[in-house]
Amino acid sequence: MNEKIIELIEEKKFSQLKEELNEMISVDIAELIDELDKKNSIIVFRLLSKDHAAEVFSYLSSAQQKDIVGAMHETKMKEILEELYFDDMIDFLEEMPANVVKKILKASTEEERKLINQFLNYPENSAGSLMTIEYVDLKKEMSVKEALSHIKKIGVDKETIYTCYVLNDKRKLEGIVSLRKLVLMEDDLLISDIMNEDVITTQTIDDQEEIASLFKKYDLITLPVVDKEGRLVGIITIDDIVDVIERENTEDFQKMAAMEPNDEEYLETGIFSLARKRIIWLLVLMVSATFTGSIISRFEDVLSTVVILATFIPMLMDTAGNAGSQSSTLVIRGMALGEIAINDYLKVFWKELRVSVVVGVALGIINFGRMLLLTKAGIPIAFTVSFTLFLTIVMAKVVGGTLPMLAKKLKLDPAIMAGPLITTIVDAMALIVYFNIASLLLGLV
């Protein structure tokens, strides 16, 4: 498909190209533009119809949007921006340099300008930054028939018409009616008779993570956003929430792998920006690992007497880290999905304790057998290592399971505070246990 388009560009067959483009879905055109160089992507964009162009524009990355804004004539650009849904326009403006924003604000009406400024001021990741203002509003005195003809008149510019919002004269939200109900109900019923007054709402400053939970819990398609006085200021739609869910998951993956979160795409992020996101946690963990090292130096005598003990340090440390991050991952994920609550603390502790005993005994026995059969370590050393392994797994799992809950209790982010630190903490514990048991059992003190 794309080869054909590229051929048409190269052969400058623009009228045929235009025809092909008009039959394509906007997302696919955006993907095509992503593969083209700057010059050709502008050629393609110019050939799109106004509606199509706006839709394609909303799917482009901000770098590409910037290129296109730079290359297009100002009035043509304004036409396209006017076709954008309000939330897409705000997303675009947020990424543009100040001079572009200023130019666009200058070309807007007083009222638009006020609205744009208001939206640009909502904190990132808040309901305000996700919402759009293109919704259908109804009055409760309307009949179903009147409501449907009202929708027919104003619906074409709305992002969704499937949920309609019933507002009073002060724009206070009194209820919602789904288009489904309007279509299925008799024409002469009143909106006040069929509207649902038990509306789940959110406020402009609420965090996107909580909002995503509401969508998941109640299987919502849209969610109204109200101000402190209960007036409707915008709505959030499920397509933006799907993106939020993936972004939040990406953040959790990054935090749990000891990085500061970054919502740019990997291939589009610069070297120094990537490096900066990684250095801080590596540094913190490096310094804390030197404490682990200092444990070894305290036991240097033991180590120099029985050098073979050093051979098992990597295995003990790795297993401790893995066992701990298994537990912490399950608990962090369970809390993120709302399956585990803070007051399940004792349940988690008791569960991890029992699981870790099962896992620890199994691995301890296997390791003991393996060391006796396959290495030259005698029974005392094999026992020392295997018993340490058992204790380490139990400690790692109990700490790994409960530390994230402690972090949450202290209002710290479990993913960032517990994820990367678990390995370091359980490593240190593993070594302390190891050398103490070795000193005792091998009579090295």
Added chain:
Amino acid sequence: MNEKIIELIEEKKFSQLKEELNEMISVDIAELIDELDKKNSIIVFRLLSKDHAAEVFSYLSSAQQKDIVGAMHETKMKEILEELYFDDMIDFLEEMPANVVKKILKASTEEERKLINQFLNYPENSAGSLMTIEYVDLKKEMSVKEALSHIKKIGVDKETIYTCYVLNDKRKLEGIVSLRKLVLMEDDLLISDIMNEDVITTQTIDDQEEIASLFKKYDLITLPVVDKEGRLVGIITIDDIVDVIERENTEDFQKMAAMEPNDEEYLETGIFSLARKRIIWLLVLMVSATFTGSIISRFEDVLSTVVILATFIPMLMDTAGNAGSQSSTLVIRGMALGEIAINDYLKVFWKELRVSVVVGVALGIINFGRMLLLTKAGIPIAFTVSFTLFLTIVMAKVVGGTLPMLAKKLKLDPAIMAGPLITTIVDAMALIVYFNIASLLLGLV
């Protein structure tokens, strides 16, 4: 809220309880039942109206569903099951023991039985297992007005009426029309004039992960499922996809933390089941870590000469593991979201190489200064450790960034093949580099 309900149950004020329940949202009732004991949850369930009961039932866990099925009268149960949407009913049947399924099948008509059996046979995680059959079908000869009155007649039992499917006499999918279009367009237009023929579809056996990507890419609300002949067999709705996305993410989290994936909730999974999911990978990684240990034993001479070298093993191993998993997490996540493709291999390699040099130089210098100022290690040892640290970070990041892509190229799951193994691999590399550099620089060979 729930305290009040529990009070009403205890005081046996059932008519008041019934009133309270009828005003609650189904999800919230399901949550309430989750907190009650078996006896009280059945009392609550019995007080629900038929429609309400079906909805609440679809939100319960399969253990609770089983309890309720056991306690309810057969005919009452059949009524509720008939109210369930078809996909919720199949989800329920999939979890029930064979005798319950048999009883339900016996009470169904021949036609229903055939359909249920067909759906129960779709592979888990396939489009077939996600879809529902309650959709609105239209004919292309209908006018908008006819279509709307058809929807009014049949729409009330459909899971969604917002997308309608245009079928020919052989039930082949010819196009789709959104309810939005039907409501906004003139009454006398024909469906064939306004329907969209460019329909994105999926097949019954397609995997849920691909389907979720289609929803994300095209911002879909529903997706039609067709058989090989292009006949419509069902539709998938966004609320089920949101669950799929979270389930897939949970699986990735689990795999990357060295566990076999498990889609039960943590608190509801048994001890042995949890232990089993964790033991296998711990064992694999434990055995591979012993190879890391054998590296140390090969350098026992070096180590017994300069015992202080052992002190830095934890720091080098931890930093290697962290640096590697930072890179592998970014790349695995990027591939899962479709931001990084297999043929970006060289780009990723080149990017990780440069990032790792920046990070490695920074951490190396900081570590060198720290060792000179804060420890008793002299310049040769400080240099050995810092230079190893630099090389280790570079190797860890390059391997961490490219190994997941190699796994994908070999059709292995990057999350499971690359995630847990990275630490073990880079640990071994770190130690080899460390002891070789130490031998060379400190003249210990």
